[in-house]
Amino acid sequence: MLNRLLSHDLPRSRWLAAALIVILVALAFAPFLFPGAKSMSVAAKILVFILLVASYDLLLGYTGIVSFAHTMFFGIGAYGVAIASEKLGAGFAALAVGLGGAIVVSVIVSLAVGLFSLRVKAIFFAMITLAVASAFQTLASQLSDFTGGEDGLTFRNPEWLSPSFEPFENEIFGVLIDGKTITYWLMFVAVLVLFGLILRIVNSPFGRVLQAIRENDFRAEAIGYRTVVYRTLSNVLAALFATLAGSLLALWLRYVGPDTTLSFEIMLDILLIVVIGGMGTLYGAVVGSVLFVLAQNYLQDLLKLGAVAVEGVPVLQAVVAPDRWLLWMGLLFVLSVYHFPTGIVGRLRAISLKQAWKGPR
Structure with a gap:
């Protein structure tokens, strides 16, 4: 049964399987295990990035296409929900209209980009997508009305997804269930289903053709x-899942702006996560997203503790200063790429395969 749910793509590593189970349980019960506004926001961001990075891995890891326009589709999903909710008022009908409109726009744009650009060589396609994404970001910044x-x-x-909505009078296991908590669980279920759908796509005959093209x-x-047809379809599918990820982020933040969805830094984050987790392994999107988002949000806090521990030591205190957290984060990622050239998931699977070969015959 589990094999069918995972589309016959099992983790193939005990350590990876254990890590995925821990992550699944932690994200499912995050409101109870990690109460608090910051921890809930971190968990929600992990969910969004899992879907966003998995959709990009469908394009880069399974088809071999380098695109810098992925955040554009991410932003289309977020802006679709935001504009519809702002113009039509709060309600599920507005969300449906916004999401539907965003999907239509993403399909049209991704088809246009695919049909007109995928015939050129890889580097030229990457440059074209970068130009299109930059133009879209400029357009979003200038159309202020x-x-x-x-x-x-x-x-x-x-109303049901509003923080003021409280369906229960009493706390459940010490947590007051409100609309924000319901929104989080809605995101969790949506990401779980959509991730399973991507897993099914890459392990279908269509996915095998994409890997052959790669x-x-x-x-x-x-x-x-x-x-060209298969690459275009891969581009459209990746854009659709990125659009859905953007709509989930907008639903959680109840705000959308150029910096939250369209910035090039988010595109760099996606590329880093794909490389760290492992290209062509959707489980790498899960592991990489968790490690990246946790480091992004808590590394500075760890450095504060380290600075207190080495207080009075001139050189060490300067090195572990909290203001230098980006330096340490970059160093950690360089080391991870150096020691895990095939990504964390690829390395764990290689170790398991090596142990299996060394086992009794």
Whole structure:
């Protein structure tokens, strides 16, 4: 049963399986295990990044396409929900209209980018997507009457997803269930289902063709596959999942702006997570997102503790200063890439395979 749920793509490593189970349980029960506004926001961001990075891995890791426009589709999903909710008022109908409109726009734009750009070589396609993403970000910043400009848009969620909504009078296991908690669990279920759908896609015959194109597109073309069609479909699917991830982020923040969804720093974060977790392994999106978001939010706090511990030691105190957390974060990622060239998931699977070969025969 589990094998079918995972589309016959098992972790193939005891350590990886254990890590995925811990992550699944921690995210499912985050409101009870990690109460507090910051910890809940971190858990929600992890969920969004798991879906966003998995959708990009479908494009980069499984098809071999380098695109810098992924955050554009991420932003389309967020802006679709925000604009519809701001113009039509709070309600599930507004969310449906916004999400539907965002999906239509993403399909049209991704089809246009795919059909007109995927015939060129990889580096030129990457540059074209970068130009399109930059143009879209500029457009979102300048259309202030429609998108809120640099200030962004703030909107209200439906009543059931509003923080003021409290369906129960008493706390449950010490936690007061409100609309924010319901929104989190809605995000958790949506990400779980959509991640399973991506897993099914990459392990289907369609996914096998994408991997064949990644390995040798000339050979795939020679045996009868229209590579441009498959690449375009991969681009559209990745854009759709990124759009859904953006809508979930907007639902959680109840705000959208150029910096929250369209900035190039988010694109760099996605690339880092894919490389650290392992390209072509969707489980890498899970492990990489957890490690990256936790480091991004708690590394500075750890450095504060370290600075207190080495207080009075001139050199060490300067090195572990909390203001230098980005330096340490960069160093950690350089070391992880150096020691895990195939990503964390790839390394764990290689170790398990090596142990299996060394076992009794």
